[in-house]
Amino acid sequence: xxxxxxxxxxxxxxxxxxxxxxxxxxxxxxxxxxxxxxxxxxxxxxxxxxxxxxxxxxxxxxxxxxxxxxxxxxxxxxxxxxxxxxxxxxxxxxxxxxxxxxxxxxxxxxxxxxxxxxxxxxxxxxxxxxxxxxxxxxxxxxxxxxxxxxxxxxxxxxxxxxxxxxxxxxxxxxxxxxxxxxxxxxxxxxxxxxxxxxxxxxxxxxxxxxxxxxxxxxxxxxxxxxxxxxxxxxxxxxxxxxxxxxxxxxxxxxxxxxxxxxxxxxxxxxxxx
Amino acid sequence: xxxxxxxxxxxxxxxxxxxxxxxxxxxxxxxxxxxxxxxxxxxxxxxxxxxxxxxxxxxxxxxxxxxxxxxxxxxxxxxxxxxxxxxxxxxxxxxxxxxxxxxxxxxxxxxxxxxxxxxxxxxxxxxxxxxxxxxxxxxxxxxxxxxxxxxxxxxxxxxxxxxxxxxxxxxxxxxxxxxxxxxx
Numbered sequence: 001x002x003x004x005x006x007x008x009x010x011x012x013x014x015x016x017x018x019x020x021x022x023x024x025x026x027x028x029x030x031x032x033x034x035x036x037x038x039x040x041x042x043x044x045x046x047x048x049x050x051x052x053x054x055x056x057x058x059x060x061x062x063x064x065x066x067x068x069x070x071x072x073x074x075x076x077x078x079x080x081x082x083x084x085x086x087x088x089x090x091x092x093x094x095x096x097x098x099x100x101x102x103x104x105x106x107x108x109x110x111x112x113x114x115x116x117x118x119x120x121x122x123x124x125x126x127x128x129x130x131x132x133x134x135x136x137x138x139x140x141x142x143x144x145x146x147x148x149x150x151x152x153x154x155x156x157x158x159x160x161x162x163x164x165x166x167x168x169x170x171x172x173x174x175x176x177x178x179x180x181x182x183x184x185x186x187x188x189x190x191x192x193x194x195x196x197x198x199x200x201x202x203x204x205x206x207x208x209x210x211x212x213x214x215x216x217x218x219x220x221x222x223x224x225x226x227x228x229x230x231x232x233x234x235x236x237x238x239x240x241x242x243x244x245x246x247x248x249x250x251x252x253x254x255x256x257x258x259x260x261x262x263x264x265x266x267x268x269x270x271x272x273x
Numbered sequence: 274x275x276x277x278x279x280x281x282x283x284x285x286x287x288x289x290x291x292x293x294x295x296x297x298x299x300x301x302x303x304x305x306x307x308x309x310x311x312x313x314x315x316x317x318x319x320x321x322x323x324x325x326x327x328x329x330x331x332x333x334x335x336x337x338x339x340x341x342x343x344x345x346x347x348x349x350x351x352x353x354x355x356x357x358x359x360x361x362x363x364x365x366x367x368x369x370x371x372x373x374x375x376x377x378x379x380x381x382x383x384x385x386x387x388x389x390x391x392x393x394x395x396x397x398x399x400x401x402x403x404x405x406x407x408x409x410x411x412x413x414x415x416x417x418x419x420x421x422x423x424x425x426x427x428x429x430x431x432x433x434x435x436x437x438x439x440x441x442x443x444x445x446x447x448x449x450x451x452x453x454x455x456x457x
Contacts, residue, residue, distance in 0.1 A: 108311035
C-alpha cells in the first residue's frame with residue numbers, strides 16, 4: 001500500500017460549484033484508507049475496512065449467539081427471525097441446489113458465507129461506517145478462495161484424478177473433433193476464470209454501488225451553491241433512491257454468491273456428465 | 274497527462290490486486306463466523322428444530338390416540354344405551370304379560386265364585402223344593418183324608434157325582450200346584 005490515501009469525506013471540503021473549485025469526483029482513492037494504526041508501506045497496519053470486517057463478524061456471531069445460544073422449542077421473537085434466515089439459506093439455497101442428503105454437510109458453510117457477505121455489504125449504508133467491505137477485492141477473494149479449494153478438493157475426492165480431470169474439462173466423447181478445443185476452454189473457464197468471476201462479481205457490484213452513492217452524495221454537497229441548489233435536491237433524491245437500491249443489491253449479491261457456491265459444490269458432487 | 278491518469282499513477286494501486294493484510298483479516302473474520310456457527314450455534318438450533326418436529330409429530334400422535342379412544346368410548350356408550358333400551362322393552366313386555374295373566378286369573382276367579390254362588394242358589398232351591406214337596410205331601414194326605422171324610426159324609430149319592438168331586442178336587446190340586454210353580 002504505497003498510495004497516499006487522499007480519503008476525505010465529501011463534506012470536509014469547502015468545495016462548491018461556482019467557487020473556482022473542480023468537482024471532487026470519487027475514484028479509486030475513495031477505496032483507500034489511512035491506517036488507523038500501523039504503517040501503510042509495511043504490511044502491518046489496521047484500517048477502517050479491517051475494523052468493519054471484524055466488527056461485522058462480531059455482529060453476526062452476536063446475533064446468532066443471542067438467538068441460538070439457548071434455543072427453545074417454542075421460539076422467541078429473535079430466535080424466530082434468526083430461524084427464518086437460517087431456514088431461508090438451508091432450504092431455499094442448499095436443499096434446492098445440492099439436495100437434502102448431500103447438502104446437509106455444507107449448510108453451516110453456506111449459512112456463514114451468506115450472512116458474512118450480507119453483513120459486509122450492509123456496512124455500505126450503515127451510518128458512520130458507510131463503506132462496503134466487499135468493495136475491497138481482498139475480502140471477496142478470500143471467500144472465493146475458500147470455496148475454490150473446497151470445490152477442487154471435493155471434485156478430486158469424489159471422482160479420482162481422471163474423473164476430476166474429466167469433470168473440469170467437461171469431457172464428452174460425442175463432441176468428436178471439437179473435443180480438444182472444448183476441453184481447453186472448459187479447463188480454463190473452470191479452473192482459472194471461475195474463482196476470479198466469483199470474487200469479482202461481488203467486488204464489482206459493491207464497488208460500483210459505493211461509487212454511485214459517493215458520486216451523488218458528493219454532488220449534492222458540491223452543487224449547494226447558487227442556482228446549483230435546485231440540482232443538489234435532485235442529486236440528494238438520487239442518494240436516497242440509490243441507498244434503497246443498494247439495500248436490495250447487497251442482499252441479492254450475498255444470495256448470488258452462495259447460490260454460485262452451491263452450484264459449484266453440486267457440480268463437484270454430481271456424477272459424470 | 275489527463276487528471277484521471279495522474280490520479281491512477283499517484284495511487285499506483287490496482288483495485289483487483291488484493292492487499293495481503295486485508296486478505297488475512299478477511300479470512301480471519303470469516304473463520305470466526307464460520308467456526309462459531311458451525312461448531313456451536315447451528316448444531317444448537319438443529320437440535321431444537323428436530324425436537325420441535327418430534328414434538329409436533331408426537332402431538333399429532335397423541336391427538337390420534339385420543340380420537341381413537343373417544344370413538345371406542347362412544348361405541349361403548351351406544352352399546353350400553355341399546356342394551357338399556359332393550360332391557361326397558363323387555364320389562365315392559367313382561368309387565369304387560371303379567372298384567373294380562375292377572376286379569377285372566379281374576380276373571381277365572383270371578384267365574385268360579387259366580388258358579389259357586391249359582392250352585393249354592395241351586396242347592397238352596399232344591400232344598401226348598403224338597404221341603405215344599407214334603408210339606409205338600411203332608412198337606413195332600415191331610416186333604417185326602419179330609420176329602421175322604423167329606424165323601425163319606427155325603428154318603429156317596431152316585432158314582433158320577435162322586436167321580437166329579439174327585440176330578441174337581443184333583444183340578445183344584447193341580448191348579449194350586451201350577452200356581453205355586455208359576456209364583457216360584
